[in-house]
Amino acid sequence: MLNYFSKDVFNSIKEHKLFQLIVIVAIVLSALMVGASTFELNPTFVTLFKVGDVFITLFFVIEILIRFIAEPRKRQFFKSGWNVFDSLIVLVSVIPLGPDSSVLLFRLLRIFRVLRLISAVPELKRLIEALLLSVNRVFYVTLLLFIILYIYASFGSILFSNSDPERWGDLGIAMITLVQVLTLSSWEQVMLPLQNLHWWSWIYFFSFIALGSITILNLIVAVLVDVVTSQKAKD
Numbered sequence: 281m282l283n284y285f286s287k288d289v290f291n292s293i294k295e296h297k298l299f300q301l302i303v304i305v306a307i308v309l310s311a312l313m314v315g316a317s318t319f320e321l322n323p324t325f326v327t328l329f330k331v332g333d334v335f336i337t338l339f340f341v342i343e344i345l346i347r348f349i350a351e352p353r354k355r356q357f358f359k360s361g362w363n364v365f366d367s368l369i370v371l372v373s374v375i376p377l378g379p380d381s382s383v384l385l386f387r388l389l390r391i392f393r394v395l396r397l398i399s400a401v402p403e404l405k406r407l408i409e410a411l412l413l414s415v416n417r418v419f420y421v422t423l424l425l426f427i428i429l430y431i432y433a434s435f436g437s438i439l440f441s442n443s444d445p446e447r448w449g450d451l452g453i454a455m456i457t458l459v460q461v462l463t464l465s466s467w468e469q470v471m472l473p474l475q476n477l478h479w480w481s482w483i484y485f486f487s488f489i490a491l492g493s494i495t496i497l498n499l500i501v502a503v504l505v506d507v508v509t510s511q512k513a514k515d
Contacts, residue, residue: 290350303343304400310336311394340370340393362399369396406508414507418500425496432488433458439484443477461485462492 293299313329313336321329344367351357358364373393398404433454440448447457447470461467467485474481 290346294347294350300400302339304397306336306339307393307397307400311397314391314394336393337370337373340396341374344370362405366396366399369393410504410508414503417503417507421496421500421503425492428488428491428496429455429458429462432484432492436484439478440474440481443474458488458492461488464489464493 309332313332316325317329347363347366348354348357358367369392398408430451433451436448436458437451437454440454441450446453448454457470461470467489471481471485
């Protein structure tokens with residue numbers, strides 16, 4: 281009876297909106313302290329951050345214990361991927377570092393706690409779940425994009441290798457160049473030198489952008505939107 285009562289109490293704490301808000305605030309504070317530690321700070325602030333880090337770490341441990349105790353079936357707790365994820369993040373953040381341990385390692389381990397914001401915010405959690413569910417479909421879209429990239433890189437190397445060997449010297453270099461074009465980052469600087477030599481080169485670039493950067497990337501977005509919509513409908 282007492283065990284059931286304790287589970288009920290801890291479950292009420294776990295599901296309480298105030299407790300969930302405190303968890304999010306603790307994660308954000310942890311992230312801000314990690315970011316602030318990259319600046320040159322007054323020794324007083326450094327000490328305060330170290331003390332605050334200890335309290336936040338302790339709070340995360342208590343929060344995981346509350347969630348574990350509130351679980352009616354303890355084995356089910358670790359069958360949830362998000363519970364395992366949170367537990368690993370907390371475990372990493374409490375790894376004891378000796379006096380000879382690198383301060384850099386200490387700061388790097390603390391950065392991982394920012395990832396807990398994903399599991400603490402339901403919308404972020406759904407988004408990650410949708411991304412994982414869409415991996416199979418996105419893979420085939422990405423494969424199609426690679427095929428298009430390979431074909432255009434081969435054409436580009438054959439057509440422009442003599443005109444601009446630094447960008448089109450071989451297949452590998454041409455693929456790197458087309459990745460820049462695909463991101464639409466200063467792609468005109470790639471096209472304009474060739475445009476002065478070959479008036480028809482704009483057809484090559486415009487068709488590649490239309491297929492790769494617009495059509496294929498929008499297709500990936502459409503797949504993700506479809507998965508998210510399907511997940512919401514199931515929920």
